[in-house]
Amino acid sequence: MATVPKTVLRLGPVDDGRTLSAEAFAVADYAEPWKYERESGRLIVMPPDGPGHDRGSEPFRDYLGAYRLSHPDRVEEVVSEAWVRLDDGTDRIGDIGICLVGRRSAIKRPERVPELMYEIVSPDRESRERDYVKKRKEYRALGVLEYVIIDRMWHRATVRTAGPSGSRKRVLRPDDVYETPLLPGLAIPLREIL
Helix, strand or coil, X not given: CCCCCCCCCEECHHHCCCECCHXXXXXXXXXXXXXXXXXXXXXXXXXXXXXXXXXXXXXXXXXXXXXXXXXXXXXXXXXXXXEEEEECCEEEEEEEEEEECCCCCCCCCCCCCCCEEEEECCCCHHHHHHHHHHHHHHHHHHCXXXXXXXXXXXXXXXXEEEECCEEEEEEECCCCEECCCCCCCCCEECCCCC
16 A cells, blocks of 8 residues: 655744644754744744845855865864754754764754854844854753853854863954864964954
8 A cells, every 4th residue: 555645844934923743843844045943833034134144154164165175084064954852842044064073973953952153133023043042052951061152243253162061262353363162273264244
């Protein structure tokens, strides 16, 4: 007996706020170019990335990708649109995630949490709140070791590194260079990004 394939849920901008299970979120077909996350069991539809977002993310991806190629023993993956599941009601898509080689390597997404997460801030108020407040708390709860917020509007990168006594915050400006003890030897000049 032939089985009838399940109908895949097609979601788009009109579905913003729709109640959605973790299972449905994982297998849905999404209208492009919008981006999608899930918070408290409801779908969040975000506008597509624009040129400003690309100018902030592409140099980071280039540097991180080159670092991965020269350090395959340290970096397992550089993931664009890094999907993580916080709980049964919340799925987030980070702009860039770095998965280090090690104890988390056998875990698959969305349960696999990158050790480093990077967000390029969009100009609207909701995006700023999500990146600076919500995702910071969520990523810390998930065990992200370093969270970097690239903010081209305010010309700064905010770096939060987890440590035994809590999170350490550094604010970098355009004349600074981004470095992290988690990726020894990496040096990203922020002048071209911020």
